[in-house]
Amino acid sequence: MLHCPLCSRRVEPYVEDRRRAYFHCARCDLVSADPGSHLDAAAERAYYDLHENDPADRGYRRFLGRLAGPLLGRLSPGMRGLDYGCGPGPTLSVMLEEAGMHMEVHDPLYRPNPGALGRHYDFVTCTEVVEHFRRPAEDWGRLTALVRPGGWLGIMTKLVISRERFAAWHYKDDPTHVSFYSPATFEWLGVRFGLAVERVDRDVLLLQKR
Ligand SMILES: [Zn+2]
């Protein structure tokens, strides 16, 4: 019997494909990949190494701009931010520094920066990261604790629309993607962690800590 890695309710089978099974939680609406299918650390690292994000890549900047634009509209110059899970080529932090922010970066694999995790920030960005959370209850607790009251958490992740769409979704085929959220999951996260949730694009959410 499996339990939801976010809210610990018992989960039900959702979709099964060639590679793995996915489960759905009726309380928080999270869809989670079978924990028995998680890659080991070496295989996961090898998979991440295939993604090369380059701060000079204009397409990648445009992609991140869908978060940076709406977020910057809520910030003032000189604020302190953290890009959590920046990957091998920090780009969003560079864009936000260009806009006058003071940035720290942290990535558990590529830029471990434990000193940056004991502080509070005016804002934290987390792009294409939360779908990789294997222990979302703990991971979201750690993430939201980094934001000061009144501060912002900027999230990019693709959202679950329906079971039919999920079954045909390329996003689930990335074996490092293990936690899939719907708008209802974000509402649940807002209640659990004291966040006002605003969806500003189809895969961009701004969460303000109360
Ligand atoms: Zn749940």
Ligand SMILES: [Zn+2]
């Ligand atoms: Zn991803």
